[in-house]
Amino acid sequence: GNSVTQMEGPVTLSEEAFLTINCTYTATGYPSLFWYVQYPGEGLQLLLKATKADDKGSNKGFEATYRKETTSFHLEKGSVQVSDSAVYFCALSDTDSWGKLQFGAGTQVVVTP
Amino acid sequence: DTEVTQTPKHLVMGMTNKKSLKCEQHMGHRAMYWYKQKAKKPPELMFVYSYEKLSINESVPSRFSPECPNSSLLNLHLHALQPEDSALYLCASSLTGTGNYEQYFGPGTRLTVT
Numbered sequence: 683g684n685s686v687t688q689m690e691g692p693v694t695l696s697e698e699a700f701l702t703i704n705c706t707y708t709a710t711g712y713p714s715l716f717w718y719v720q721y722p723g724e725g726l727q728l729l730l731k732a733t734k735a736d737d738k739g740s741n742k743g744f745e746a747t748y749r750k751e752t753t754s755f756h757l758e759k760g761s762v763q764v765s766d767s768a769v770y771f772c773a774l775s776d777t778d779s780w781g782k783l784q785f786g787a788g789t790q791v792v793v794t795p
Numbered sequence: 796d797t798e799v800t801q802t803p804k805h806l807v808m809g810m811t812n813k814k815s816l817k818c819e820q821h822m823g824h825r826a827m828y829w830y831k832q833k834a835k836k837p838p839e840l841m842f843v844y845s846y847e848k849l850s851i852n853e854s855v856p857s858r859f860s861p862e863c864p865n866s867s868l869l870n871l872h873l874h875a876l877q878p879e880d881s882a883l884y885l886c887a888s889s890l891t892g893t894g895n896y897e898q899y900f901g902p903g904t905r906l907t908v909t
Binding site for chain 2: 712713714716718724731733775776777783785786787788
């Protein structure tokens with residue numbers, strides 16, 4: 683079956699530091715990959731997506747590249763801000779999953795001034 | 796506009812009450828979803844509606860009853876809930892229920908069962 687594994691948190695960083703959150707996946711079909719962000723007390727927001735191998739998704743300074751050879755979709759940001767403090771979820775949707783999203787466990791990121 | 800709205804934002808109910816959660820989207824999406832999220836966990840899928848028909852029920856107890864009156868609205872009727880049902884309930888929508896379209900989430904309803 684499909685699964686998503688992402689690094690455990692919390693990840694604590696200083697403002698302007700470089701952020702990487704690792705995400706690897708297993709899938710039986712041709713998945714699309716997503717990063718969602720959840721700020722405290724809110725719902726999930728789509729951060730970025732990639733639908734095929736070598737696609738790069740980007741938004742708000744965040745980037746992730748769909749790597750089929752390593753089955754990975756790591757999230758990166760070059761210079762984080764306090765406002766980036768949130769929980770980040772890696773997720774996949776497979777062609778045979780009828781729209782079901784398979785989420786990773788989530789990684790809490792805490793950015794300090 | 797990529798907005799999914801949910802009402803109410805907060806709900807406190809007793810174990811004998813009946814209440815409903817509402818979700819609305821005006822993006823022309825034909826798939827809508829209910830998720831349950833416990834603290835510090837990812838969302839868990841409960842139900843999927845595709846073209847107003849229930850296509851997936853993830854073995855959810857019958858005290859949760861979904862309804863999709865039209866392509867823009869999704870309800871979740873609650874009856875005789877248990878304290879362990881306290882959670883954040885999220886609604887989402889996507890263009891269709893097949894393929895790999897992204898889902899857009901609402902802000903959620905924080906439910907407390909007393």
